[in-house]
Amino acid sequence: MNLSNQIKNRSNGQALTEMVLVIPILFLMAASIFQFSIFLSAKTYLEQACEQTARLYASGAFSRNEGPGQIANQIWFALGSGQRFFNETSIVVIDSPTSTLLSNSFLPAINNIPPPVGPLIASSTANLLSYTGKKWIINAQFHALPIFRVLFPVGLPMTTQMAVLKYPAQE
Amino acid sequence: MIRIKKTIENPQGQVLLATLLFCFIFFSLFIGVYKSGIVYSLKERATRSCDLTALSAGAVYGNGMQLVRLSNAILMGFAMVDLGIMALAVAFSSVVSLGALAAAAIKADPHFRQIVQNLQRVLFGIGTTPIPGAYPLLIFSESLSIAEDNGLKNNWPLPAQLSWRIPFPPSPIMLFNLEGSNSLLISVIPNMALKFRTANLFIPSLENSVKKTARYYYTNKSTGERIYVNADQAEIAPNSTNAGQMRVKKGALGKESNGKFLVINQEAEKEAQKEADQEFKKASIQKIETSLGGISSLLNGVLLDVTDQDTPPNHTVLVYSTFPTSVRNTNQASTNLECASEISVEGTGLSAWNLSDPPYQCRLISTDPNRIIEIINTQTQLKNLINSNKIPPLSNIFNLNP
Secondary structure: OHHHHHHHHOOOOHHHHHHHHHHHHHHHHHHHHHHHHHHHHHHHHHHHHHHHHHHHHHOOOOOOOOOHHHHHHHHHHHHHHHHHHEOHHHOEEEEEOOOOHHHHHHHHHHHOOOOOHHHHHHHHHHHHOOOEEEEEEEEEEEOOOHHHHHOOOOOEEEEEEEEEEEOOOOO | OHHHHHHHHOOOOHHHHHHHHHHHHHHHHHHHHHHHHHHHHHHHHHHHHHHHHHHHHHHHHHHHHHHHHHHHHHHHHHHHHHHHHHHHHHHHOOOOOHHHHHHHHHHHOOOHHHHHHHHHHHHHOOOOOOOOOHHHHHHHHHHHHHHHHOOOOOOOOOOOOOOOOOOOOOOOEEEEOHHHOOOHHHHHOOOOOEEEEEHHHHOOOOOOOOOOOOOEEEEOOOOOOEEEEOHHHEEEOOOOOOOOOEEEOOOOOOHHHOOOEOEEOHHHHHHHHHHHHHHHHHHHHHHHHHHOOOHHHHHHOOEEEEEEOOOOOOOEEEEEEEEEEEEEOOOOOEEEEEEEEEEEEEOOOOOHHHOOOOOOEEEEEOOOHHHHHHHHHHHHHHHHHHHOOOOOOHHHHOOOOO
């Protein structure tokens, strides 16, 4: 009875046990804050790279080849030191026409006019309203820290979208 | 007291308690980082969206300027036809006096150029304020589409809707050519800051007032600062060793300046010389004008091609927009991020001979923070205007209410 009481009242190593139990939780919380800060930083890098790319597009810098691949390449290049957060292959760009009157109403209406009037109007419209634009949806995968790769093996997805018009349509 | 004593004697579970406290602190920190991080990231996106919308407005605007050049070239062609017909009329007329020939030419003028000018008026909204032109409306509408594509709030209804009404409060707001507008409310109406050039523009302006410049200055010996003095604040210093020495007139500037000897401001002297020359020219032109019987006012009525409304040209669009987010504020309401971007459309000129010049280009310019306050005021004014029912919906105008 005395022995059992003695064992019950002994607190040797009790603090150590508690520490062992809680330190992983604390560590995980600190790591997740750290990870989240890096994630936000990467997101900001991506947003800025997207803006730079869109402004380059608007200035007519890549008028010859402005497909999704070219846009993705430019975003990758504009990421600069932020490239360490992403894989080049993980940046995927999907482009589509903008919802402007020109691409949504004028051009489809003109395309429905039979030749020879239709193509004639189309060519004069292209000369008179010679602005064009694109809308892009950009998807990228963010590299998680090694400790979080268990949870997110392919990385964390990031998506953003943007649209801009440029003039003149062809340099 | 006894309880505290017991806790000190028996420290079981204290580490766990402290850890829980730390967990709570970490959690609060995480929430803080999360919220501020998300808002920062959204702000970044909102700014980008607003910039791209403004750039898009600039692209359509730039295209419009090229159309103005083209229309001016067409106008020139029509004017040539008019002149040709008038010349033929003069050539085939049997009269010999100069006045009769002029009358024959005026009589034969077919005014073909007016057809183009009327088209320009409707297309570009020249002198039609407050009714916007077709092209400025296109700039506005295309920019709204791009704003929506970029995730910005757009509560302007489609123009096709019969119950078209200015939204409350309108977002995004676009201010066209704010610098040259009389009021902010006017700049809300889409316009391209254009006007018709009149023939009297070729006569030098008589209204140019020469900027009054300080003629003299003295240096404050304690601060080294130069104090500039106008001619009417100076007088000749009596009994001075230097002939013609000037001094500050008593009571003209203040006690400290009374009687200070002045030095001639060389630049102002040159300016005065220029002023005198201009006065002389002005008098000469006035004499010519009088002798020609008010030719300037006559030429004022002769409309030529379309040109910039302001000198120097000012073609700007300011976009003030709202980016809706899902971030909640303390009242659990969604937070909207407001942002403003401004572009300037620049080129070599709008004349017909500029047709082959490089196209107009737009660039982002920094927005004056004071402008934001003005825009918010405009938004309020618009709100009040809508509230007062001074702007009826289109359905009311055309009596199309169901």
